[in-house]
Amino acid sequence: MSVKLGVPSKGRLMEKTFEWFGDRNVRLSRTGSDREYAGRVDGVEGMELVLLSAGEIPRELAAGRIHLGVTGTDLIREKLGQWDQKVDPLAELGFGHADLIIAVPGCWVDVDTLDDLDAAAAAFRAKHGFRLRVATKYHRLVREFLRDHGVADYQLVDSQGATEGTVKNETAEAVADITSTGDTLRANHLKILSDGLVLKSQATLFRSRVAPVSVAERQTIKDLCRMLAVD
Amino acid sequence: MPDKARIRAEAARLRTAFEAEGAQAFETTILQPAEVLLDLYGEEIRARAYVTSDALRGEQMLRPDFTVPVVQAHMTYGAEPARYTYAGEVFRRQEDDLDRANEYVQVGYEVFDRDNPIDSDAEVFSVIKSALGGAGLRAATGDIGILMAAVEGLQTTAARKAALRRHIWHPRRFRALLDRYAGRTPVPATRRALLAAADPFAKGAPEIGLRSRAEIAARITALKADAEAAPISKREVGLLDAILQVRETLPNALERLRDIAVDMPAVSPAVDRLARRMQALDRRGVDVAALDFEASYGRTSMEYYDGFVFGFYAENRPDLPAVATGGRYDALTRVLGQGAEIPAVGGVVRPGLLLELEAGQ
Numbered sequence: 001m002s003v004k005l006g007v008p009s010k011g012r013l014m015e016k017t018f019e020w021f022g023d024r025n026v027r028l029s030r031t032g033s034d035r036e037y038a039g040r041v042d043g044v045e046g047m048e049l050v051l052l053s054a055g056e057i058p059r060e061l062a063a064g065r066i067h068l069g070v071t072g073t074d075l076i077r078e079k080l081g082q083w084d085q086k087v088d089p090l091a092e093l094g095f096g097h098a099d100l101i102i103a104v105p106g107c108w109v110d111v112d113t114l115d116d117l118d119a120a121a122a123a124f125r126a127k128h129g130f131r132l133r134v135a136t137k138y139h140r141l142v143r144e145f146l147r148d149h150g151v152a153d154y155q156l157v158d159s160q161g162a163t164e165g166t167v168k169n170e171t172a173e174a175v176a177d178i179t180s181t182g183d184t185l186r187a188n189h190l191k192i193l194s195d196g197l198v199l200k201s202q203a204t205l206f207r208s209r210v211a212p213v214s215v216a217e218r219q220t221i222k223d224l225c226r227m228l229a230v231d
Numbered sequence: 232m233p234d235k236a237r238i239r240a241e242a243a244r245l246r247t248a249f250e251a252e253g254a255q256a257f258e259t260t261i262l263q264p265a266e267v268l269l270d271l272y273g274e275e276i277r278a279r280a281y282v283t284s285d286a287l288r289g290e291q292m293l294r295p296d297f298t299v300p301v302v303q304a305h306m307t308y309g310a311e312p313a314r315y316t317y318a319g320e321v322f323r324r325q326e327d328d329l330d331r332a333n334e335y336v337q338v339g340y341e342v343f344d345r346d347n348p349i350d351s352d353a354e355v356f357s358v359i360k361s362a363l364g365g366a367g368l369r370a371a372t373g374d375i376g377i378l379m380a381a382v383e384g385l386q387t388t389a390a391r392k393a394a395l396r397r398h399i400w401h402p403r404r405f406r407a408l409l410d411r412y413a414g415r416t417p418v419p420a421t422r423r424a425l426l427a428a429a430d431p432f433a434k435g436a437p438e439i440g441l442r443s444r445a446e447i448a449a450r451i452t453a454l455k456a457d458a459e460a461a462p463i464s465k466r467e468v469g470l471l472d473a474i475l476q477v478r479e480t481l482p483n484a485l486e487r488l489r490d491i492a493v494d495m496p497a498v499s500p501a502v503d504r505l506a507r508r509m510q511a512l513d514r515r516g517v518d519v520a521a522l523d524f525e526a527s528y529g530r531t532s533m534e535y536y537d538g539f540v541f542g543f544y545a546e547n548r549p550d551l552p553a554v555a556t557g558g559r560y561d562a563l564t565r566v567l568g569q570g571a572e573i574p575a576v577g578g579v580v581r582p583g584l585l586l587e588l589e590a591g592q
Contacts, residue, residue, distance in 0.1 A: 081326040106436035110450045112421040115411075118404065122397060123450060124442055131273060132442075140326065143278055150404025152397065155274050167440045189437050194421065 002048040003213075003220045006060055006069035009037050009051035013203060016095045017070045024228045044227060046220040055079075057206075062086040064211035067221065074100055074178060074201035078138045087206040091230040096203030098178040100138055102145075102196035105167055105174075106189045113195050114149045117174070121153040124173065135159035135172035138198070142176040145198045164188040205230065233586040238336050241582035242318040245338040248362050249316035252354075254340055257317040259300040265290035268299060271535075271566060281322050281333075293322035297339050298535070298560065299567065302575065305343055306568045312344035318582075331552070332583070340557075341577030343564075348574045349504060352539040352559060353511035359555050359578045360517065360543070363585065368543040368554055372481070373528025374508075375399065375558075376538040377488065377501045381474050384497020385467055387412060388460045390453060402530055409471065414462035425451065426458055470495045477526040481509055484524035508539060535563040539576065545588050554588070555580040 007017045007028065018028045027042040028049055039049035050066055057071035058079040070093065076083050104111050111120050121132040132154045136142050139156050146154065157172050164184050166172035176198065179185055185192065205228075213221065250256065262283075268276050269290075280295040294300070297317050305313055318338040325331045340358055342351045360370065382395045391412050398405040410416045425431055431451055438444055473491050477484050485506055492499045513519045529540035538559030545551050557578020565572040 082329070105438075105440050105442070106434075107432075107438045107440075107444070108442065108447060109425060109431045109434070109436075110447050110454065112425075113419060115404075115407065116422075119394065120442070120450060122394070123446065127446060128441065131270075139277075143274055147275065147278075148403070150398060150401035150407070152273060152401065152404075155269070156277070170441050173440055173442055189439050194419075 001214060001217060002046045003068065003217050003224070004048050004050050004066040004211075005041065006050045006052045006057045006066040006071075007039075008054040008057070008070065013054055013070075013096055014051075017093070017203065020093050020095070021228070026224065026227055044220065044224045046216065047224065058083075058087070061206055061208040062210065064208055067208055067211045067213065067217065068224075069206050069208070070203055071206065072096055072098065072201045073204050074098065074138065074141070074199055076204075076206065077199060078141050081140075086209055088209055090205045090207050090225065091228065093203040093205060096201075098180050098201045100141060100176065100178055100198040100201065101192045102134070102142070102174065102176050102198065103164075103179075103185050103190040103192050106191045108191075111193070113193060114146075114151055117193060117196075118151040118153070121151065125153045131155040132174065133157045133172040134174045134176055135163050135166040136176035137163070138176060138178075141198055149195075164190060233583060233590065237586055238583045241586055242336050242338050245362050245580055245582055246316050246318045249314075249338070249340045249358065252314065252340070252358050254314035254316035257297070257301055257304065257315040258319075259294065259297060259304070259317070261294055261320065261322075262291045263294045263300060264288070265292045267303075267567070268292055268295070271299065271563070278326065279323055281324050294319075295323060296321055296579070297337065298341070298563070298577065301339070301341050301577075302560075302564055302567050305575075306564065306571055306573070309343065311573065312342070312346070314343075315339070315341045315577075330550075335581055335583050337579040338582055339577060339579040341575065343573050343575050345574055348538075348559070348561075348576070349507050350511050351574070351576050352508050353515050353517070355557055355576050355578050356512060356539075356541055357515040357517055359541075359557060359580060362580060363543055363555060367545075369523070369546045370541060370543050371523050371525060371528055372539070372541045373525050374501070374505055374539055375529055375536055377474060377498055377505065377526060378530075379537065380498045380501035381471055381495060384495055385463055385471075387463050388457065390457065391460065391463070400530055402527070409463070409468060412463045413465070413468045415468075418458070422454070426455055467495070474498070475527050477524070479524060481519050481522040481524045484526070485509060488526075529558060535560040537562045541578070545584075548588065548591070551584055551587070552581075554584045 008014045021028050025043050030039045032038050037051040039051055041047035041049050054071050055075055057069040058076045060066045061069045062080050076087060080086050111117055124132040134154050135157050137160050159166055163175050163177045166175060265282055281293040282290055284290045301315055320334055321337050322334050325333050340355060342355055344351045378399055382392055385392060394408055398408060470491055477487050488502045492502050509519050529536050536558035540558035542553040543555040544553050555578055559576040561574050564575050
């Protein structure tokens with residue numbers, strides 16, 4: 001059997017991952033047609049490349065179906081309970097930087113901190129009869145963050161895309177989403193709370209703590225780690 | 232973990248004991264409409280309960296407890312006074328600890344009685360205590376009502392009291408608010424700028440979303456009023472802290488709280504209730520001299536307890552959750568009763584844990 005390395009199957013994240021490994025003399029490449037999700041690893045014997053959606057990599061690592069995987073810290077922390085018992089971060093790859101933040105409309109001149117958000121939520125609930133809605137796809141992370149900071153009278157509403165548009169569309173009053181430059185937020189007239197940083201994320205190479213490894217596979221992982229100069 | 236048949240038998244024994252105290256058996260469905268629970272507990276319940284849905288009824292919850300359906304049924308159909316008992320599975324989502332059960336049996340005893348709430352408190356405690364038998368458990372007690380009375384009695388604005396009252400169950404935010412109201416943390420620079428601005432809306436950000444400009448303006452007015460209010464005095468903050476730190480046997484705690492009440496008369500009625508509850512417990516044969524009292528007990532559990540609170544713990548098994556818990560939840564009946572209300576107090580036992588403890592002895 002071979003050591004399975006899961007990497008994002010498309011876009012910039014895939015290209016940057018290939019580049020990062022290539023700089024360390026481990027050549028990752030796609031094989032077959034452009035549309036076929038197959039790939040190969042050159043430079044280390046006994047490796048297999050598995051192309052996956054970045055969002056599925058945490059689950060595959062936690063199930064032990066892949067040994068190594070590249071994905072964002074945000075996805076690992078959101079999707080895996082007790083994540084640190086299931087995966088071990090080996091290296092931060094220095095790209096795919098994204099902050100999970102809480103943002104509110106720029107016109108809310110009275111709201112700059114979580115303390116303000118909490119007070120605004122209480123007044124909003126009293127006036128509108130329902131809890132202030134925060135649109136996000138990061139339910140666990142955001143709920144834990146708001147609980148730790150004692151924000152009450154809010155509710156999370158699920159938004160799997162175009163989250164920044166939910167406020168204008170009046171399906172939410174605030175958002176919790178990933179941002180790298182803040183451009184999309186600004187374009188949608190939203191501002192980040194000054195203490196609203198939930199998590200700083202970047203593309204990271206993780207090792208599964210649960211995937212079974214043979215003696216040969218253990219050696220392969222060791223060889224790879226030496227080439228990558230990690231761990 | 233004891234097997235399910237034994238747990239069911241133990242649950243039946245407990246329920247029979249509660250029926251012998253005059254409680255009617257209560258049954259409810261496992262799937263509960265999610266809306267009521269979500270509105271009551273907020274987002275927190277999603278982290279604790281399993282939510283499911285179908286295209287017809289929308290979101291449903293696997294019942295996380297019996298309290299809400301008992302209160303709803305009582306307020307719709309019940310005659311007063313009333314005692315109820317129930318036994319059945321509850322479901323709690325666990326995201327951080329695999330060792331905690333996500334499904335377990337609860338047996339409950341709930342009392343709805345307008346006439347003598349203090350005696351009802353003592354009744355629920357002693358009925359549950361005797362049902363637990365000789366399991367050698369340590370009882371912890373508290374009273375959220377004392378802290379609520381202390382907040383009510385502060386020499387400060389109604390808005391500040393309301394904010395503190397809202398966060399009694401979130402100790403960290405409660406502390407942050409208290410520090411700010413007492414002038415112990417500086418006003419954030421952005422807040423100072425906002426309050427100083429001639430026209431806070433000068434930047435002209437487009438108005439989007441449901442929260443209107445009038446609502447924003449109303450909050451700015453409230454913030455200005457708050458900025459002009461005198462800070463909560465050091466003395467009062469000290470008294471609140473002194474209350475929060477009370478952790479003694481019940482008679483000593485009572486004495487300590489009476490001392491504090493001399494300087495903070497607003498808590499006197501609540502402290503008197505504690506004294507009368509101690510007598511009521513004593514009349515029911517509870518060894519009050521050895522009973523622990525902790526003023527901040529129950530602050531981190533769900534927000535519906537607003538008076539007497541208690542729990543029973545296995546001292547030699549700190550890894551186990553409480554074997555029994557309970558308390559007074561008058562405010563919950565107010566929220567669910569839409570105008571109506573009834574003083575209510577109750578508690579639940581986990582027969583599975585009781586058996587596990589017996590097996591370990």
